[in-house]
Amino acid sequence: MKPATLSPDRLLPAHSVPPPWPGRQVRLDGMVSYVRDTPATRPDAEPALYVHGLGGSSQNWTDLAGLLADRLDGQAIDLPGFGRSEPGQRYTVPVFAQRVIRWLEHSDRGPVHLFGNSLGGAISVRVAALRPDLVRTLTLVSPALPFLDFRRSLQGRMLPLLAIPRAERLAAWQLTRVAPEVMAQQVMEACVADLSRICDQRRQEALEEIRVRYQAEHYAAAYVRTFRGLVHSFLRSYLPGSDSLWRLARSVQAPTLVVGGRRDRLVDVRVAPQTARAIPDSRLLMLDGVGHVAQLEVPRLVARAVVGLLTETGDARNRADLAG
Template sequence: MKRVTLWPEDRLPEHGVPPPWPGREVRLDGTVTYVRETPATAPGAEPALYVHGLGGSSQNWTDLAGLLAARLDGQAIDLPGFGRSEPGARYTVPAFADRVVRWIEHSGRGPVHLFGNSLGGAISVRVAALRPDLVRTLTLISPALPFLDFRRSVQGRMLPLLALPRAERLAARQLARIAPEVMAQQVMEACVADLTRICEQRRREALEEIRVRYQAEHYASAYVRTFRGLVSSFLRSYLPGSDSLWRLARKVRAPTLVIGGRQDRLVDVRVAPQAARVIPDSRLLMLDGVGHVAQLEVPRLVARAVFGLLAETGEGARRHDLAG
């Protein structure tokens, strides 16, 4: 494990609060995937792909993608069943990873700098391990890699729901009873350690995202089935077999940045350090007073760490080219 290099704060773009980046619907393998574009602001930018977490969307990357646009030509996708993408047939980590691979191949932009938050982190680990040809660097923010003590997650209270028949219908009825404003506040409280860091514009956007979810009949089913698939992947990771996410993490060869928040309420705070220990070429940044979505809560600090990774790996690549 290497030390994180933090890019100087004064070399970041001026602080701003951009609106969500424009998006478009793309038909891929018979269903619609929604993609947001963060165009590069300087020549020579390299392609990047951002993958959100459970219950999130491509909007979760607005600030970070904007800060990185001088180096990265960004795309952020809505996973099947989330955001504005159509529902999928399966809601498992392998199925989502297959969709990410298909998108990179379809877009013709690989290899990409791949970013994943929470569930998106687990998906990105699988992609980087099985398709190293598609990944330049890997950035994991609070990756939802396996842990067994669900008392360390506020989502642990949902586990009994997974065992019930028609859990999706129960979840849909429960969702309908909660006002969108209340749900948006609950989501932010679960994901963010210090709510004063979230500006009013981002709060309004989060509320609008919740309203979009309420209008999607498939959302409750997608959420419950995805959570069930994630828990299943956790359990399989502690059994023999090559499909373990921890075993796959050991196969990752891309230069990797792992970021964790010490006040994460959704993923066991010990997961990020363990991921950095397991992934061979890794760097770890643990953030005091930060929760589950560091790219939303402290985007400038995350951007400094990413720029540090890009500078380090870019210089290494240039030295390799000169040596060749």
């Protein structure tokens, strides 16, 4: 593990607040997934895929994907049951990872620069470990790798819900009791350390996303079952066997950037450094005063670290080509 390198801010595009990137429905293996495209602004841009976290969507990557469009030809996928993708049959980290792998195989864009936030980080670690041929670099933002002290997470309050039969119905009922505007504010407060960093446009888009969730009958079940699957993966990681996320992290070959916020309220703040220590070729960026979704809260800082990673690995590839 080594410190992340921040590229100069002047290398990024001028500040802007783009609308959500255009999306499309894609049927793959009998299921519809929703994918947003962030077109590259340079012909030599390399392919990238962005994977959101629990309760999130492809919109979580709007700003970061735009800042990197001169280097990366980006796609962001809605996981099954979230955003505008159809619900799945099962909601576990292995199942989600297999869906990402199938998308990469179907789109034939690999190897890609793979990005994951929170749950998407756990998924991306599994993809990078099991299919190194599909991953060029790996960027993890507050990855939800295993930790056992749920007092360090606001989501720890959901643990009793998992013991209730048909908890999905209770969650759906609770969802109907909270106005979308209140839910959007609660989500923001949980994920973002400094709400002043989120502009009015992004707040309005977050509210519209909440309204989409309210209209999807499957959303509450998808959320609860995904949370249950994530907790299960946490527990398995401390048992013998090859399926441990920590064991998988130690086998990742791709050059990796790990970004953590020191005011993360959803994932134990110790997880990001632990992840960077586990992955052999890693760089760590810990951000003071930043919460769980650094790509939303401080996208330019995250983009500078990504450009640093891309520059370093690109230079290394060039040196290898010259030597060969």
